[in-house]
Each structure stands twice: as C-alpha cells, then as structure tokens.
Amino acid sequence: MKELTSAEEQVMQLLWQLKEAIVKDIIVKMPEPKPAYNTVSTVVRVLEGKGVVGHKAYGNSHVYFPLIKEEDYRKFAFEKLLKSYFGNSYKNLVSYLVKENKLNLSELAELILVAERSRNKDK
CATH class of the missing domain: 1.10.287 (Helix Hairpins)
Structure with missing residues (x-):
C-alpha cells in the first residue's frame, strides 16, 4: 500500500464516509475555504493512480468509490508511524x-x- 498525502487522506476520509461520490459531493463535505473543483478532481485521479479509488462512468460523469478499507489504511499508517518515529x-x-x-x-x-x-x- 502507498502512503497518502494529507490532501489525499482528506479526500479518502470523505469517500469512506460517503461510500461513493462525484467530485462535487466531496467538495460539499469539505471545510471552508473549499478547494477548487479541479484541485479535488486531480487529487481523486491521483488516488485512482495509486489504486485506492475506483470509478464508475455514467456518461460524462464519474462516480468514485474507495477500493481499500479505512481500517486497512489506518493499520498501514499506524504501523508506519510506529516504525518511523518510535523504533517499532x-x-x-x-x-x-x-x-x-x-x-x-x-x-x-x-x-x-x-x-x-x-x-x-x-x-
């Protein structure tokens, strides 16, 4: 599994909460000041490239959904933190x-x- 940036983690948190969403759904759930549509769209595409997000196409729209479980990523991130900062x-x-x-x-x-x-x- 690949480590996520803070922006990617923020989007993943929302996708885990929403189960599936279009980019506009993700933006609505984000705190102010809300990022630009293109920014969130780029983050989602990067997440797809990392293999943690998938999508279904409906015409010109894409509905995104997580491909990994929140618990699995939490375990990965915790183990990395434990190893990197606390000598395992x-x-x-x-x-x-x-x-x-x-x-x-x-x-x-x-x-x-x-x-x-x-x-x-x-x-």
Whole structure:
C-alpha cells in the first residue's frame, strides 16, 4: 500500500464516509475555504493512480468509490508511524504519550486492563 498525502487522506476520509461520490459531493463535505473543483478532481485521479479509488462512468460523469478499507489504511499508517518515529516499540509510543500529557495515568491503567482482557480472551 502507498502512503497518502494529507490532501489525499482528506479526500479518502470523505469517500469512506460517503461510500461513493462525484467530485462535487466531496467538495460539499469539505471545510471552508473549499478547494477548487479541479484541485479535488486531480487529487481523486491521483488516488485512482495509486489504486485506492475506483470509478464508475455514467456518461460524462464519474462516480468514485474507495477500493481499500479505512481500517486497512489506518493499520498501514499506524504501523508506519510506529516504525518511523518510535523504533517499532509500543513502549516508546506509550512513554511518549504519557510524557506529552496525551495519556493520563487512569487512561494508561484502562489500557492495561484492555490488554489483559484481550490476552486472556486469546488463551
């Protein structure tokens, strides 16, 4: 799977939400200031080139739809982040989150409980 730019991720988020859409449908869902039609159309065509978006043609109109699941891309992006920034270590990731006050001790304790339940369920 190929990494997406932030603009491509934004369009994919909307396509996952909409299931299928024409370019105008995507633009309507975008926040202000809305990008130009040609800009969004170009991003969608790049996504097609990357193999993550497909389309159905209806005359001159194209209806676009995701070819990959949101969960699959989320897993890919997370694994890349974990490897690139945290040495592929969950310990380093959690340490960072605690240190930066993104995760407090009660949330950390809750994560430990979830992990223990998951491990017990797998046995």
